[in-house]
Amino acid sequence: MSQQKTLTLRPETGRKLRWLPNLRDAGTLIGLVVIAVVFTLSTPLFMTAHNAINILQQSSINACVALGMTLVIVAGGIDLSVGPVAALSAVITASTLHAGAPIPLALCAGIGVGLLCGFCNGALVAFAGLQPFIVTLGTLSLFRALALIYTGGNPIIGLDRGFRSLFNGTLGPLPVPVIIAGIIGLIAWFILRKMPLGEYILAVGGNEEAARIAGVPIARTKIATYMISGCVTSIAAMILIGRLGAAEPVLGNLWELDAIAAAAIGGASLMGGKGSVVGTIFGAIVLGEMRNGLTLLNVQAFYQLLATGLIIIVAMLVDRFTRGRA
Secondary structure: OOOOOOOOOOOOOOOEEEOOOOHHHHHHHHHHHHHHHHHHHHOOOOOOHHHHHHHHHHHHHHHHHHHHHHHHHHOOOOOOOHHHHHHHHHHHHHHHHHOOOOHHHHHHHHHHHHHHHHHHHHHHHHHOOOOHHHHHHHHHHHHHHHHHHHHOOOOEEOOOHHHHHHHHOEEOOEEHHHHHHHHHHHHHHHHHHHOHHHHHHHHHHHOHHHHHHHOOOHHHHHHHHHHHHHHHHHHHHHHHHHHHOEEOOOOOOOHHHHHHHHHHHOOOOOOOOEEEHHHHHHHHHHHHHHHHHHHHOOOOHHHHHHHHHHHHHHHHHHHHHHOOOO
16 A cells, blocks of 8 residues: 655755855855955956946856856756856857858757756766766866867857847846846746755755655756756857857866856855855856956956965855854
8 A cells, every 4th residue: 555755845954045145145245345345446447337237247157157057066966067068059059050040049959959968967977876076077078079079170150140139238237148147047046946946956965865765856856957057058158159259169168167166155065955046146246356357457367267266265165164054
């Protein structure tokens, strides 16, 4: 005689997700303000309305990728392949446009590639039992190679003007990429706050074995998070090629570093089960304003990479010493 089990998951039992600004989010916001003050005192060009919008626009691509990365991290995974996924999506979108396909079809092709790449990552993690780091390290090379092979190593230039204008326009005072990043942020919030998938993501990241006993669909949850990451990464790639007017197979270099940094700054724990949608957005803006300010001060690019690495280490140290207290 079978018994029907009722699945009840409570986010507070071993899993932490932050929705409204709390101590950690407030700390990220304070850091954002402090960095802004430092650069304002260093150069008068920093604190202007034009530069503020420029920072938001520059941060929008990383914000899109980082929000997908946050879902993966909260579920206890990692996605090192986001850069090559972006490159592969970009060249497929560009070649579809060059073949004379309408813009909606080209967009669907690019997003479809991102979803497929995410599915491959998720399936290998979920069904093959491989570690996410190893899987996505392998697909990082695989997807990059596919992009290079597909294009022969050459960029695809001369994209359709209508496609470019789609991502270069403004809605009111805000550029379209900023609006897109905001919409993706709202969707990520809705998934984690209002949908059963959000409960599953938290459960898997907090304690996978307990989630399995509770009846959580582990494999489907992992695959879903990687597919979402691939989807938003494809959208970020389209924003970039829309601005540049060209798609390169080497596009997206070190995007994974920026995305992980934004998520970590925002309070996501690489051990899983904890993250913040609001914090990730703040984190992306912190990285954006830091790079913008250093550029205005004529600081060389490799020092910006050094600063990003240090920020990740500091964020992980903060998480280590505040774990269990917030």
